[in-house]
Amino acid sequence: MAPKVHGPLFSTATMRAFAVLQEKEVEFEAVPIDMRAGEHKKEPFLSLNPFGQVPAYEDGDLKLFESRAITAYVAYEYHGKGTELVYHDTKKMANVCVWLEVEAHHFDPIVSKLVFEQLIKPMFMNKEPDSAVVEENQKKLGDVLDVYEVRLSKSKYLGGDEFTLADLHHLPTMQYMMGTSTKAVFDARSHVSAWAKDILARPAWIKTLAMQKQA
Incomplete structure (x- = not known):
């Protein structure tokens, strides 16, 4: 049976799980979860993720939650298929692990606030973004991306x-x-901009976005 990803198609965390499966060229089933109706806080979803957060992942009798744990599992489970995504050289993988931590602890907390202010509030809450919060977090993001710029120059x-x-x-x-x-x-930031354009144009990511359009 194909793996299943439970979560809304527009959720950033769910999209992360979709993207890794697309890169690995693994067929999977997307199982929509209606968060407005609170399906993520009820059974049967809570049996998959007791924290009531999306996504949840099923692969046979294996059940996982937390999107970054899901991507790691998929990358290693399907070694040799599609894009590798991880290294089996420990020193090379150590560098990847550093930047996995950077994304989770430095990039994502800031950008998630910007997503909330600039997209979720106006689209789903009928509220205007708080310009002070946006400005503050854009400055914080700039500081983080300055570090990225140095890294991506190398x-x-x-x-x-x-x-x-x-x-x-x-x-x-x-x-x-x-x-x-x-x-x-x-x-x-020229190197950051080039990197962003590159990864956003990947065929696997285009397929992930196409799932939203099809819905």
């Missing part, structure tokens, strides 16, 4: 010269930022 991708999970994990939130004023923060 290698094509964050983990080295090949596309890995360290890059893939940025895709969902970055995609949403490209339709907001925050895009200018990326564009202001």
Whole structure:
């Protein structure tokens, strides 16, 4: 049976799981979850993720939650299929792990606030973004991307010269930022801008976005 990903098609965390499966060329089933109706806080979803957060992943009798754990499992489970995404050389993988941590602890907390202010509030809450919060977090993002700019001046991708999970994990939130004023923060840094354009144009990511259009 094909693996199943339970979660809304537009959720950044769910998109991360879709993207890794697309890169690995693994057929899977997307199981929509209606968060507005609170399906993620009820059974049977809670049996898959007791924290009531998306996504959840099923592969036979294996059940996983937390999108970054899901991407790591898929990358290693399907070694030799599709894009590798991880290294089996421990020193190379150590560099990837550093940037996986950077994305999770430095990039994502800032960009998630920008996604909320610039997209979720106006689209789903009928509220205007708080311009002070946007400005503050764009400045914080600029400081983080200054570090990225130095790194990307030395290698094509964050983990080295090949596309890995360290890059893939940025895709969902970055995609949403490209339709907001925050895009200018990326564009202001030449290496970051080139990297963003490169990874956002990957065929596997285009397929992930196509899932939303089909829905």
